[in-house]
Amino acid sequence: MRKYIFIILGALMLASCSPFALVNSEVYNDADLSSYKTFRIVTPADGHLPPGMEMVTYYNIAAAIREQMLERGFVEDASSPLLINIGLTVHREIETEPALPPGYVPYSGPYYNGYYPYFMYPRPNYWANYYANAQIITGMYKEGVLTMDFVNINRKLPLYSASVATILENGQGQFRNLKGIAEAVQTLFSRFPVQVLPKYRDVDK
Secondary structure, three states: OOHHHHHHHHHHHHHHHHEEEEEEEEEOOOHHHHOOOOEOOHHHHOOOOOOOHHHHHHHHHHHHHHHHHHHHHOEEEOOEEEEEEEEOOOOOOOEEEEEOOOOOOOOOHHHHOOOOOEEEOOOOOOOOOHHOOOOOOOOOOOOOOOEEEEEEEEOOEEEOOOOOEOEEEEOOOOOHHHHHHHHHHHOOOOOOOOOOOOOOOOOOO
C-alpha cells in the first residue's frame, strides 16, 4: 500500500513541476468533434506566422498537433472542413478581456495593444460578433501562450478552442525545443473532447 502512495505522490510532484498549464478548453456551438473524421492544420499560406515564430517552430507545433489528432483516429486531408488554426500571445498582460473588441477587424500584422493572440488565419474571419461575450481566460496569459481553434471553415463556425502556457523558455524569450513543444501540445489536448485511441494509450514516447 505504501508503495502505491509513493507512486501517487511522485506523479503529483512531477505534475506540479510541469512548465505547462492548460489556460482554457471550451467547446462552442455544442459541437460534436467526434463526428469529424478528417482535419487540416493552418499553414503560412493561409495567413502569416505570429511575430517571433520561425518556420522550424511552426513545423514542430504542427507536427505535435498532427500526432495528437492521428492518435485520436482523425485523418489529415488538405480538403477537410475541419481547420485547426494556431495563435500565439505576444504580450505580458494579465487581464480578462472580450475575445472580440468593438471595431476589431482582420489585420495583416501583430495586434500589440496587449490582449489578443495573433492567429495565422485571421480569427475575425470566423469569430463573428455574436461571440463578443466570450471571454479569453487570461489569468495566466503571458507571452508565449499557444492557442488552437478548431473551425468548420466551410461554415465559418467555431467548434473548439484551447490554450496552453507557455511555449517560451522562462525569461529567455526563446521557443522550447521539439520535446518541450510536444509536451506543451499534449497539455493543450488534455481536455479535448475526443479521446486517444486505446492502442496509443500508456505508450512511452
